Amino acid sequence: MDVHFCPQCTKILSLGRHGDYFAYLGLPRKLTIDPAELEQRFRTLSRQFHPDYFYNATPAERRASLERSSYLNDAYRVLRQPIARIDYLLQLEGFAPKGPEEAARQVPPSLLEEVFALNEELDEIRELRAGGAPADVWKTRLERARGPIEARRAAHEADLESLSARWDAAVDAGAPDAERHGVLDELRERLLERNYINNLLAGIEKELNA
Amino acid sequence: MSKVVGIDLGTTNSLVAYVKDGVPVVIRDRSGDPLVPSVVSVDEAGTVYVGREAQRRLLVDAGRSVYSVKRFMGKGLDDVGGEARHFPFRVAGESGGVVRIGLGEREFTPPEISAFILRELKHRAEAHFAAQGEVDPDVDRAVITVPAYFNDAQRTATRDAGRIAGLEVLRIINEPTAASLAYGLDKRHTGLIAVYDFGGGTFDISILRVEDGVFQVLATNGDTHLGGDDIDLLLTSQVLADLGGAPGAEAVQAVRKAVIEAKWELSESEAAEIRVDLPGRAYRKLVTRAGFEALIRPIVDRTLDPCRRALADAGLEVSQIDEVVLVGGSTRVPLVRRLVGDLFGRAPHSELNPDEVVALGAAVQADILVTGNREMLLLDVTPLSLGIETMGGVMSKIILRNSTIPATGSEMFTTFVDKQTAVDIHVLQGERELVADNRSLARFKLRGIPPMPAGLPRVQVQFQIDANGILSVTAHELRTDVEQTIEVKPSYGLTDEEVERMLLDSFEHAEADFAARLLIEARNEAETVIQATEKSLRAPEFDAVARAELAAGERERIESALADLKAVLNGADRDIVQEKTQALNAATQHLAEVMMNRSVKAALSGKSIDRL
Numbered sequence: 001m002d003v004h005f006c007p008q009c010t011k012i013l014s015l016g017r018h019g020d021y022f023a024y025l026g027l028p029r030k031l032t033i034d035p036a037e038l039e040q041r042f043r044t045l046s047r048q049f050h051p052d053y054f055y056n057a058t059p060a061e062r063r064a065s066l067e068r069s070s071y072l073n074d075a076y077r078v079l080r081q082p083i084a085r086i087d088y089l090l091q092l093e094g095f096a097p098k099g100p101e102e103a104a105r106q107v108p109p110s111l112l113e114e115v116f117a118l119n120e121e122l123d124e125i126r127e128l129r130a131g132g133a134p135a136d137v138w139k140t141r142l143e144r145a146r147g148p149i150e151a152r153r154a155a156h157e158a159d160l161e162s163l164s165a166r167w168d169a170a171v172d173a174g175a176p177d178a179e180r181h182g183v184l185d186e187l188r189e190r191l192l193e194r195n196y197i198n199n200l201l202a203g204i205e206k207e208l209n210a
Numbered sequence: 211m212s213k214v215v216g217i218d219l220g221t222t223n224s225l226v227a228y229v230k231d232g233v234p235v236v237i238r239d240r241s242g243d244p245l246v247p248s249v250v251s252v253d254e255a256g257t258v259y260v261g262r263e264a265q266r267r268l269l270v271d272a273g274r275s276v277y278s279v280k281r282f283m284g285k286g287l288d289d290v291g292g293e294a295r296h297f298p299f300r301v302a303g304e305s306g307g308v309v310r311i312g313l314g315e316r317e318f319t320p321p322e323i324s325a326f327i328l329r330e331l332k333h334r335a336e337a338h339f340a341a342q343g344e345v346d347p348d349v350d351r352a353v354i355t356v357p358a359y360f361n362d363a364q365r366t367a368t369r370d371a372g373r374i375a376g377l378e379v380l381r382i383i384n385e386p387t388a389a390s391l392a393y394g395l396d397k398r399h400t401g402l403i404a405v406y407d408f409g410g411g412t413f414d415i416s417i418l419r420v421e422d423g424v425f426q427v428l429a430t431n432g433d434t435h436l437g438g439d440d441i442d443l444l445l446t447s448q449v450l451a452d453l454g455g456a457p458g459a460e461a462v463q464a465v466r467k468a469v470i471e472a473k474w475e476l477s478e479s480e481a482a483e484i485r486v487d488l489p490g491r492a493y494r495k496l497v498t499r500a501g502f503e504a505l506i507r508p509i510v511d512r513t514l515d516p517c518r519r520a521l522a523d524a525g526l527e528v529s530q531i532d533e534v535v536l537v538g539g540s541t542r543v544p545l546v547r548r549l550v551g552d553l554f555g556r557a558p559h560s561e562l563n564p565d566e567v568v569a570l571g572a573a574v575q576a577d578i579l580v581t582g583n584r585e586m587l588l589l590d591v592t593p594l595s596l597g598i599e600t601m602g603g604v605m606s607k608i609i610l611r612n613s614t615i616p617a618t619g620s621e622m623f624t625t626f627v628d629k630q631t632a633v634d635i636h637v638l639q640g641e642r643e644l645v646a647d648n649r650s651l652a653r654f655k656l657r658g659i660p661p662m663p664a665g666l667p668r669v670q671v672q673f674q675i676d677a678n679g680i681l682s683v684t685a686h687e688l689r690t691d692v693e694q695t696i697e698v699k700p701s702y703g704l705t706d707e708e709v710e711r712m713l714l715d716s717f718e719h720a721e722a723d724f725a726a727r728l729l730i731e732a733r734n735e736a737e738t739v740i741q742a743t744e745k746s747l748r749a750p751e752f753d754a755v756a757r758a759e760l761a762a763g764e765r766e767r768i769e770s771a772l773a774d775l776k777a778v779l780n781g782a783d784r785d786i787v788q789e790k791t792q793a794l795n796a797a798t799q800h801l802a803e804v805m806m807n808r809s810v811k812a813a814l815s816g817k818s819i820d821r822l
Contacts, residue, residue, distance in 0.1 A: 043424045047587055051616065051677045055380065055579045066616055066676065073614040 216572025221411030284364035359432030388571030
């Protein structure tokens with residue numbers, strides 16, 4: 001748990017370089033967060049840090065209040081969204097994808113079959129459209145092609161939820177590193193696949209609006 | 211202790227308010243009018259008029275009057291080229307640079323024109339505090355409101371206007387959020403609130419959650435180029451088409467005034483007549499409310515999509531909104547109320563005067579800042595995503611729209627050639643993919659990167675959006691821990707040096723403006739005395755009174771004092787005007803007493819003065 005004010009002089013402390021969003025908000029490093037509790041903590045800390053209340057303070061305190069408020073808002077924004085929260089945890093634990101190369105890498109093996117089928121279907125649909133087929137014909141086929149991909153996304157959401165629960169249980173049980181790292185590895189794989197699936201769906205959406 | 215105020219710097223009207231004994235109040239002029247029309251005009255002699263007088267001058271000297279300047283704040287000439295032809299004033303400037311507006315013989319930037327309005331509000335407030343017997347009636351600090359959807363350039367221009375007017379701008383806050391503060395005063399409102407703010411020139415929608423006195427904006431959307439002005443323009447064009455020919459600028463203003471009055475009337479009645487009296491032509495046209503609504507429907511419809519987008523960004527359904535609040539003069543139009551009611555499925559609130567509510571909220575915020583009162587807290591968001599230009603002319607987003615402010619974001623940069631010591635960075639605001647479709651905010655040159663092989667430096671650039679929604683940038687190289695210097699060239703704004711110079715200019719002119727104001731006041735007073743004297747001299751009973759009551763030569767002394775004052779009345783020397791006014795006052799004092807006694811006696815004896 002972070003300390004935001006000097007215990008002796010009660011002045012707001014400058015932020016410094018290090019920090020982590022969970023500790024900052026006084027939360028354990030777990031993936032299940034009660035939204036109402038997050039909101040409550042966010043409001044309470046906002047009331048302590050906000051620059052509005054430091055207008056007459058020293059420049060150093062005003063600076064600290066701006067830094068602490070900004071960091072609080074950034075933390076709140078990330079922790080409030082489940083996916084961004086997982087992404088952040090992976091970064092924090094050193095399990096983030098290594099950079100844009102890894103994020104945009106080849107088709108994840110588990111998705112090969114769907115992606116292959118989808119690409120074939122998309123080619124055919126484009127041909128249909130180029131050949132002057134009525135919009136409702138190729139649009140119907142596009143909608144149908146979206147079905148299996150959306151099913152995969154739903155399955156992924158469920159996977160991410162159960163993995164999150166496993167992570168939280170591991171934290172609670174003080175599980176050994178090996179077990180925790182296993183969960184983080186899986187979370188990272190699911191997240192990369194999820195991004196890939198989202199790109200596929202965005203591609204279909206683009207075709208629909210073409 | 212000098213005073214702080216809240217200012218609503220509107221497209222059509224501006225207001226100033228302050229917190230008195232815990233309650234926000236709007237400061238009115240002597241006739242009880244809270245509004246200062248956002249119009250600035252200058253006469254041939256160089257005297258600047260602001261507000262009602264400037265508005266009157268639009269009808270007689272349109273080419274020397276400027277209105278709706280808010281539409282030009284933070285804009286480049288290229289942004290406003292098409293629209294400028296609708297205005298009677300000159301709009302100039304360099305392509306790619308800030309707009310310049312012709313006011314009489316001089317040219318001003320939009321922040322300078324806005325500063326005239328702010329100075330008028332400052333004077334109004336100072337006169338009010340002085341009249342209240344305050345020891346220090348000076349107003350030197352203010353919270354100024356802007357449309358929530360204003361970008362960084364428009365916010366910065368507003369802050370610059372405040373500085374040029376000699377005000378320390380404590381905070382720039384968003385109009386809909388300010389309105390919610392004013393509404394939240396009685397603590398009745400908790401839950402999810404939609405603030406629909408349709409003003410003279412801009413439209414905003416903000417979705418807020420209010421809980422424990424924290425006013426948290428969840429999402430905002432809008433159009434900074436959509437307001438009552440557009441309705442007026444549509445009606446004006448119709449009438450001008452009816453009239454035909456090539457009307458002069460004053461005729462256009464007469465039409466504009468007439469259609470605005472008809473628009474107001476249509477909020478109360480089912481029909482209104484547009485009445486324009488031009489030399490040699492009396493134009494009359496009956497407009498029904500149904501016809502008016504059919505005409506303006508497309509404009510009002512344009513407000514609905516931003517509402518839906520804000521709800522989607524907040525992750526809310528329409529049915530979850532607990533209350534809808536209306537702000538801005540254009541929400542008086544019944545069609546607007548009806549469509550907003552339909553969209554949200556509930557009757558909107560409008561208990562507070564939609565013209566005044568924003569200024570009241572600004573006053574509350576000013577009070578919070580100065581007193582440290584922690585009862586309420588405003589948490590606003592940045593309306594537009596902030597990013598930088600990357601390879602291929604694509605914008606890479608660093609701080610997403612609807613992020614609670616203050617907020618930060620950072621990006622790592624490196625070099626492309628060996629020993630490169632500077633990197634160019636182009637900062638943008640907007641939601642579109644391509645750089646060209648977004649707003650260019652500024653170009654930075656990062657200097658002082660230690661010479662290293664290409665790709666090795668790691669320069670972290672930190673973007674900070676403060677509680678005003680205004681951006682600042684810092685950078686440092688991580689390998690050497692060297693702080694970089696940043697040169698800012700705002701794309702459509704003023705540099706600090708320019709603002710400083712304008713502030714100094716305004717001091718110089720402020721003295722001239724102040725002198726002009728005093729002269730006008732002295733003339734007004736002189737005219738009052740002249741009129742009263744002439745009335746007495748012309749009165750039927752004067753000869754009888756003079757014979758019976760006046761001393762020898764008294765009448766001649768009055769007449770010569772009167773002639774003296776009339777001779778200096780139109781001069782530029784205020785002291786002489788005042789001196790001669792006092793002389794006439796002294797010369798007529800005895801006469802005034804005599805006349806007064808006679809009328810009192812007449813009243814007591816029940817006889818009319820006319821019959822004496």
